[in-house]
Amino acid sequence: MxxxxxxxxxxxxxxxxxLVIALSIVMLAPALWVIALSFKDxxxxxxxxxxxxxxxxxxxxxxxxxxxxxVFRWILNSLIVSIxxxxxxxxxxxLAGYGFARLNFPGRDxxxxxxxxxxxVPEQAxxxxxxxxxxxxxxxxxxxxxxxxxLSSAFGVFLMTQYFRAxxxxxxxxxxxxxxxxxxxxxxxxxxxxxxxxxTLGIFTFLGAWNDYFWPLIxxxxxxxxxxxxGMASTQTNFAQSEGxxxxxxxxxxxxxxxxxxxxxxxxxxxxxxxxxxxx
Amino acid sequence: xxxxIEIRNVSKSFGSAKVLENLSLSIPGHEFVVFxxxxxxxxxTLLRMIAGLESVEDGEILxxxxxxDHLPPGQRGVAMVFQSYAxxxxxTVRQNMTFGLENINVAKDVIDARVADxxxxxxxxxxxxxxxxxxxxGQRQRVAIGRAVVKEPNAFLFDEPLSNLDAALRTRTRIELxxxxxxxxxxxxxxxHDQIEAMTLADRIVVMNNKKIEQIGAPMxxxxxxxxxxVAGFVGTPQMNFLDVTAARPGAxxxxxxxxxxxxxxxAVAPDVAGEVxxxxxxxxxxxxxxxxxxxxxxxxxxxERLGDRSLAHVRLDDGQMVVANESGxxxxxxxxRVALRFDGTKAHLFDGAGKAYHGREAAP
Ligand SMILES: Nc1ncnc2c1ncn2[C@@H]1O[C@H](COP(=O)(O)OP(=O)(O)OP(=O)(O)O)[C@@H](O)[C@H]1O
Ligand SMILES: [Mg+2]
Numbered sequence: 001m002x003x004x005x006x007x008x009x010x011x012x013x014x015x016x017x018x019l020v021i022a023l024s025i026v027m028l029a030p031a032l033w034v035i036a037l038s039f040k041d042x043x044x045x046x047x048x049x050x051x052x053x054x055x056x057x058x059x060x061x062x063x064x065x066x067x068x069x070x071v072f073r074w075i076l077n078s079l080i081v082s083i084x085x086x087x088x089x090x091x092x093x094x095l096a097g098y099g100f101a102r103l104n105f106p107g108r109d110x111x112x113x114x115x116x117x118x119x120x121v122p123e124q125a126x127x128x129x130x131x132x133x134x135x136x137x138x139x140x141x142x143x144x145x146x147x148x149x150x151l152s153s154a155f156g157v158f159l160m161t162q163y164f165r166a167x168x169x170x171x172x173x174x175x176x177x178x179x180x181x182x183x184x185x186x187x188x189x190x191x192x193x194x195x196x197x198x199x200t201l202g203i204f205t206f207l208g209a210w211n212d213y214f215w216p217l218i219x220x221x222x223x224x225x226x227x228x229x230x231g232m233a234s235t236q237t238n239f240a241q242s243e244g245x246x247x248x249x250x251x252x253x254x255x256x257x258x259x260x261x262x263x264x265x266x267x268x269x270x271x272x273x274x275x276x277x278x279x280x
Numbered sequence: 281x282x283x284x285i286e287i288r289n290v291s292k293s294f295g296s297a298k299v300l301e302n303l304s305l306s307i308p309g310h311e312f313v314v315f316x317x318x319x320x321x322x323x324x325t326l327l328r329m330i331a332g333l334e335s336v337e338d339g340e341i342l343x344x345x346x347x348x349d350h351l352p353p354g355q356r357g358v359a360m361v362f363q364s365y366a367x368x369x370x371x372t373v374r375q376n377m378t379f380g381l382e383n384i385n386v387a388k389d390v391i392d393a394r395v396a397d398x399x400x401x402x403x404x405x406x407x408x409x410x411x412x413x414x415x416x417x418g419q420r421q422r423v424a425i426g427r428a429v430v431k432e433p434n435a436f437l438f439d440e441p442l443s444n445l446d447a448a449l450r451t452r453t454r455i456e457l458x459x460x461x462x463x464x465x466x467x468x469x470x471x472x473h474d475q476i477e478a479m480t481l482a483d484r485i486v487v488m489n490n491k492k493i494e495q496i497g498a499p500m501x502x503x504x505x506x507x508x509x510x511v512a513g514f515v516g517t518p519q520m521n522f523l524d525v526t527a528a529r530p531g532a533x534x535x536x537x538x539x540x541x542x543x544x545x546x547x548a549v550a551p552d553v554a555g556e557v558x559x560x561x562x563x564x565x566x567x568x569x570x571x572x573x574x575x576x577x578x579x580x581x582x583x584x585e586r587l588g589d590r591s592l593a594h595v596r597l598d599d600g601q602m603v604v605a606n607e608s609g610x611x612x613x614x615x616x617x618r619v620a621l622r623f624d625g626t627k628a629h630l631f632d633g634a635g636k637a638y639h640g641r642e643a644a645p
Contacts, residue, residue, distance in 0.1 A: 168364065168366065170362050170364055170366035171368065173331075173333050173353070173360075173366065174360070174362065174366040174367075174368070174427075175368070175379070176332075176352065176353045176354060177331060177332075177333075177353045177354060177359065177360050178354065178379050178380030178383055178427075179354030179355070179380055179384050180354070180379070180380075184383065188379070189368055193369065193370055
């Protein structure tokens with residue numbers, strides 16, 4: 001009886017495994033395609049894309065990138081922007097969340113509703129005004145120009161407020177009786193308990209910033225201030241197609257690498273963040 | 281090491297709701313005081329005001345003669361054990377205990393020594409490197425007490441610390457708390473709505489009700505000479521029997537009162553309060569069963585609670601009033617049996633319309 005049960009279970013397991021493998025191949029195929037293309041000679045690919053399935057494979061495209069491409073600069077820009085935005089958002093959202101959850105000040109609840117309205121305002125609606133203001137401030141083509149708008153994260157403030165609210169007030173009180181200053185209560189007692197929320201918010205912010213195209217496209221008009229997304233798009237839409245397809249793909253591999261590394265390190269948190277099952 | 285706590289004319293409201301009204305209380309050093317009262321009567325609020333977690337809007341709180349009601353919680357020299365324990369979930373047991381000491385820069389070797397002492401006393405030495413999430417409820421409770429003990433406070437404040445434990449553990453912890461008090465000799469204030477906890481732990485009980493203190497006294501004093509009808513009814517299981525008084529006149533012992541047309545009870549209360557008396561209270565143990573016709577009133581047993589060493593008979597008198605009588609040993613009587621009740625009037629209490637109590641001379645300590 002028990003063997004029948006385990007047989008049926010392992011049959012089910014095998015079906016699931018086969019499905020997972022099939023889906024993985026579907027998901028991975030484009031990435032493998034990009035990697036394979038990046039190791040082929042541009043002219044050969046031009047003549048026949050199927051040449052990707054047989055040697056010769058070369059690393060010339062990567063050598064060319066190291067020598068000539070601006071992709072490193074763009075990766076650096078994207079890193080600065082994404083890390084800046086992530087750190088900034090985490091700091092601001094945590095402080096604001098703590099404030100909304102724990103401090104009593106006049107107008108707090110109204111202010112919170114106002115912040116929530118921010119969730120409903122699409123970026124496009126404020127674009128022209130923001131562009132004007134940033135022109136006057138001479139913020140275009142600067143890092144702060146790309147980073148600043150993203151720092152006002154209504155979602156982040158909302159998430160952190162809810163998270164702080166869920167922490168029992170008795171912990172604050174116990175810490176106060178333990179002679180902890182307000183900042184120490186925040187820093188040593190409450191903040192560590194919000195780590196799952198920090199991870200969720202941090203990952204979403206980082207990925208969002210890394211993949212953002214719209215605002216950097218508008219604000220960064222000089223090639224050396226391009227973020228990776230803007231830079232890559234500019235090469236692909238290059239009219240002369242002077243860079244070959246293999247070269248473009250090598251750039252794409254470079255572009256994807258940092259995200260891949262982030263994923264390797266934060267795998268556990270990303271899974272919980274995406275599944276929404278952040279366990280405290 | 282042990283604080284005298286003085287509360288003077290303290291009041292508190294939340295918004296428009298008054299929670300405590302003009303309350304005064306003085307607690308000598310070393311004393312184990314229990315705040316006892318029904319849910320919502322303001323016990324926790326008063327405790328939290330002493331701790332500094334609630335502001336004092338009117339009145340003063342002094343510890344060892346110094347006003348502390350304006351000081352932040354950490355500087356009052358008190359430690360609190362919360363009902364939910366409020367352990368820091370991300371810290372180990374050891375870190376939970378050292379956090380407060382590190383905040384005031386106690387030397388490392390002193391901290392280590394105190395933690396070791398407390399861990400030995402509370403038998404939590406093997407748990408020091410665990411997180412609260414890996415402990416049972418009882419173990420968490422000990423850690424919460426340990427966190428208070430290492431601070432060597434002048435006074436311990438407990439807010440219903442036993443209510444999350446099962447019955448057996450609660451009894452055991454109660455005894456351990458009493459031992460802890462004997463060992464440390466610190467002032468302890470313990471909030472509960474459980475009268476058994478109050479009776480067993482307290483040097484003195486502060487019975488609170490409806491924004492006020494009803495009575496302050498030693499457990500047996502509260503039990504034998506309740507100051508008000510509320511205290512009489514709140515303390516003691518089963519609840520004291522209350523009978524409405526219809527007439528009162530001087531009798532053999534003191535005041536003889538009539539509770540309905542057929543029942544009259546000779547009490548030991550001085551007769552000069554005859555005009556005020558509105559009700560009579562008498563505990564079950566002062567009421568005994570007798571054969572029909574041989575007591576002050578006849579009735580039928582409605583409910584019988586067999587407790588092993590004794591039984592509680594809920595008797596419906598012929599005039600409809602319910603009285604609980606205590607029958608020691610295992611009774612042969614059953615539900616529906618006709619019985620008579622004998623009231624020991626010397627142990628009866630009388631109350632006036634406002635609830636103020638009058639006791640007989642016999643009941644005097
Ligand atoms: N922060 C608050 N805001 C408004 N009302 C409050 C607040 N804290 C307590 N109260 C009210 O004050 C009254 C006394 O509360 P308190 O917690 O002191 O009662 P308690 O005697 O400890 O009751 P329990 O035995 O249920 O713990 C209650 O009516 C409660 O609703
Ligand atoms: Mg309470």
